[in-house]
Amino acid sequence: MIDTKTKLVALLGNPLGHSFSHRMHNENFKRMGLNYYYLPIEVKKEDIGELIIGMKKMNFVGFNVTIPNKIEIIRYLDEIDPLAYKIGAVNTVKITNGKLKGYNTDGDGFIDSLEKEGKIICDQNTFFIIGAGGASRAIAMTLAERRIKKIYIANRTLDRANDLCEDINKKIRDCTTPMTLEDKNIQEIINQTTVLINTTSVGMFPSTNETPIDTTQLKNSVTVADIVYNPPETKLIREAKAIGCPVVSGIGMFINQGARAFEIWTGMQAPILEMRKSVERMIIERQQ
16 A cells, blocks of 8 residues: 555656556565555656656655656766666666666666576677667667677668667777678678577567568577567567577566666565566466
8 A cells, every 4th residue: 555655666658558567566566565666657758857856856766767768868867877878778767865866777687688598698609689779779788898709780771780889889899790681691690690689679569470580590509589578479589499599588688677677776686586477477468
């Protein structure tokens, strides 16, 4: 039950009808006996400033930020984590004595999943990333920080991939190469990589019959990861499994980025197993 001592957290974005975050967090706050409550708040980019003024006066201890506010929120922060600054986007904010500090847990959340579920040691691998949007930026920047061998970033348009690669090479270290998904050398490059990551929305429900690349280009020694978690097993993951590739679904990234946010707000270890159970229940319910 919410009372005057309830600590509030929220998700700021628009639209939010698809989000699982509030239920995942609230179920686990309740399970752990924590007097916290997570609210989904649909807000337009131009209204964030006024909302934050109000949040500072209430019992908010932090919030998540999603599309289209991950960049806009930076102008309202008092402090930003160094990696989030390099990424240029924030998805988690902690409020302490009216001061806002921003973090980006997307990249670390993905790598947590890759290491735990895929048994991948980042600095021993070469990566092929599909897409050059916000998720790709967070993941690629974080991988570059982990001293991976090499990252190839393939996008529909070369300009966007090139911009992201230039940013990583300047801010962190020279380890990325841009290309398009139609590049004549794409098969050769995929053959050189050990981990392939889809950071696009291709394959997301309800467009579940699509893959971001032709899966006949894969070999069974490549670990295939997808950030899409609805459905929990995309067509890319299914076809990669059929070839014999080790796979990592998007559920892990969603849960682990949320777990890192939970720890930032509460200072406690996140109940990752229970968070996973919550998300799996919600996915089943949505599909019925």
